[in-house]
Amino acid sequence: MPQTSNRTSTFSESVIRRMTRVANQHGAINLSQGFPDFDPPEALLKAAERTAREGPHQYAVTWGAQDFRTALAKKQSRFMGLPLDPDEHFVVTCGSTEAMMVAMMTACNPGDKVIVFSPFYENYAADAILSGAQPIYVPLHPPDFSFDPAELRRAFEQQPKALVLCNPANPSGKVFTCEELLYIASLAEEFDTFVLTDEVYEHIVYTPHHHTYFASLPGMFDRTLSCSSLSKTYSITGWRLGYVIAPPAIVNQARKVHDFLTVGAAAPLQAAAVTGLELPDSYYGELLAEYTGMRDLFLGYLDAAGLTYSRPQGAYYVMVDISEFGWNDDVEFAEWLAREVGVAGVPGSSFFHEPVRHLIRFHFAKRAETLAAAGSRLLTLREKVRAQHA
Ligand SMILES: Cc1ncc(COP(=O)(O)O)c(C=O)c1O
Secondary structure: OOOOOHHHHOOOOOHHHHHHHHHHHHOOEEOOOOOOOOOOOHHHHHHHHHHHHHOOOOOOOOOOOHHHHHHHHHHHHHHHOOOOOOOOOEEEEOHHHHHHHHHHHHHOOOOOEEEEEEOOOOHHHHHHHHHOOEEEEEEOEOOOOEOOHHHHHHHHOOOOOEEEEEOOOOOOOOOOOHHHHHHHHHHHHHOOOEEEEEOOOOOOEOOOOOOOOHHHOOOOHHHEEEEEEOOOOOOOHHHOOEEEEOOHHHHHHHHHHHHHHHOOOOHHHHHHHHHHHOOOOHHHHHHHHHHHHHHHHHHHHHHHOOOEEEOOOEOOEEEEEOHHHOOOOHHHHHHHHHHHHOEEOEEHHHOOOOOOOOEEEEEOOOOHHHHHHHHHHHOOHHHHHHHHHO
């Protein structure tokens, strides 16, 4: 049999999906893979019913159906504070996952370097490999996940073609401050670098933190490919609707990459999602209030179990410190936790380039009952650790 590509041989199985399997095997509550266990807004479900019956059922315009882009441009112009044109500034993709791949392939040539903050969402390394680009990792130092400005400058001195900015960040829950973003912007300008943002958690930013769209910083729109999606904002991760926003010259190239990769996002779901994009601003306030409730509930359970964690500023993940429990290997701990305590999280090492082995990521986009069940199981953790070491 011929050999499959070298490119794919460097990929390992997604740890998140493996933890989901482990969770299922042991009947553990799955707080590993980040998707909600509650329904999207009723208006979206109704719209999906309608489009299932009435269509469209054939290809949309490859870079996005007109109605969808019009509604998206209106919404994003409002939130980003930029005058976005539905015909010039958008490529509609199959989720932010495809958007990031399109952004990377549009920005980079094989052999180019790309700065990625570590810990990072696992797809970025794969996106770099698939584009032939080489990541330069810059650590975000736990527990507050700050970066060292001198270290970032040294990465820029290696002449990267692009920097990947996940803000709010998965897995750390970090929301970059305006000052941090302005510093990144000054380096991007000085070294003439693209910035590829992943802002899927743009509407999940906890008070008093504030989301600054990188593209909205002075001078940055021209070098930014802003990627995001409807997955998290409307609890529709399975609908696979995302987008890239960029200046027309970049969008023209990105549309071709997208066309050859996937042709287009699902036409009936784009039509149905217009209803979501047209929801009033109060929707985003309510969404945030709900996530703030889930975060506070889950952090309360972590407090009750006496666990140490980094308080998330945005997104819906929390990194818990397991150093005190005596495991050298977070993967073994995560498997033990799923098996013995009945709660599945993701070993932090799968997100870090550096050898960090003392963190576990849990996500809390779950109904109160699910979080309460996980919380009561976590209360047994210390006793089970003692029994394990006895
Ligand atoms: C940072 C980040 N980007 C992208 C995605 C996937 O987004 P989408 O469903 O839009 O492809 C996730 C999902 O967990 C994520 O955490």
